[in-house]
Amino acid sequence: VSGTLLLVVTSLLNFSVFLRQLRAGREQLETTRRLLENARQGPEIQLVQRAMTETSDHLKVLVERSYLRPYFYENKAWAPGEQATGDEVKAMAELLLNNLASAIIHSAAFPQYPIRGVEQNIRFHLRNSPALRDFLHGEFDRFPLAGLALLWLKNETKAQTEDDLRQLIAAAGADPAEKARRERLLEHLRLAGKPEALELARYSYDRAQTVSLAKCGQPAKG
Numbered sequence: 001v002s003g004t005l006l007l008v009v010t011s012l013l014n015f016s017v018f019l020r021q022l023r024a025g026r027e028q029l030e031t032t033r034r035l036l037e038n039a040r041q042g043p044e045i046q047l048v049q050r051a052m053t054e055t056s057d058h059l060k061v062l063v064e065r066s067y068l069r070p071y072f073y074e075n076k077a078w079a080p081g082e083q084a085t086g087d088e089v090k091a092m093a094e095l096l097l098n099n100l101a102s103a104i105i106h107s108a109a110f111p112q113y114p115i116r117g118v119e120q121n122i123r124f125h126l127r128n129s130p131a132l133r134d135f136l137h138g139e140f141d142r143f144p145l146a147g148l149a150l151l152w153l154k155n156e157t158k159a160q161t162e163d164d165l166r167q168l169i170a171a172a173g174a175d176p177a178e179k180a181r182r183e184r185l186l187e188h189l190r191l192a193g194k195p196e197a198l199e200l201a202r203y204s205y206d207r208a209q210t211v212s213l214a215k216c217g218q219p220a221k222g
Helices: 001-053 059-064 086-109 115-125 130-138 146-154 158-171 177-190 195-217
Strands: none
Touching: 001 115, 086 115, 086 130, 086 146, 086 195, 115 130, 115 146, 115 177, 130 146, 130 158, 146 158, 146 177, 158 177, 177 195
């Protein structure tokens, strides 16, 4: 009997140890799962944070120079003799437009980038700032990846965007490469049906990648 009891006690102890090991194993698996999930979400969280930064970084300047705000929120055009100088307004337009363009480029490069959450912000600024619109048109060659999407968000209709591109083609002057690029954008837009800003950004991004790989002598993916 004593031998049987000893065997039972030993079995119970072994089973208790087994249960503790099983629980420890489960906890370790859960910890690993959480770590993997955090690692997976890490880049997405960083992209969300970047989106917030790119669409709000200009606010620091506007807090310091509140007199610039009407030129980017109230559709006010700059005129000589005002508190803000023309150079200040243009510099602010460049800063803001560069940030908006960066947001669009990231949306084309990274599917996780929350472009839907910032599109409305980009659209608002472009439609409420003559300074931004003037800078976009005057420096369109500086936005080879985001320019078409920015034009699309600036306008209310496809026809308006096509008109903008025709004006930009005429303004290309003696730069045949830039003129050809703008003509390609217009042709793509004509054939695109009813595109979204993200689709237009991806078109420019994918084409730039293809051209870059071709120059390096590497076959394009896909």
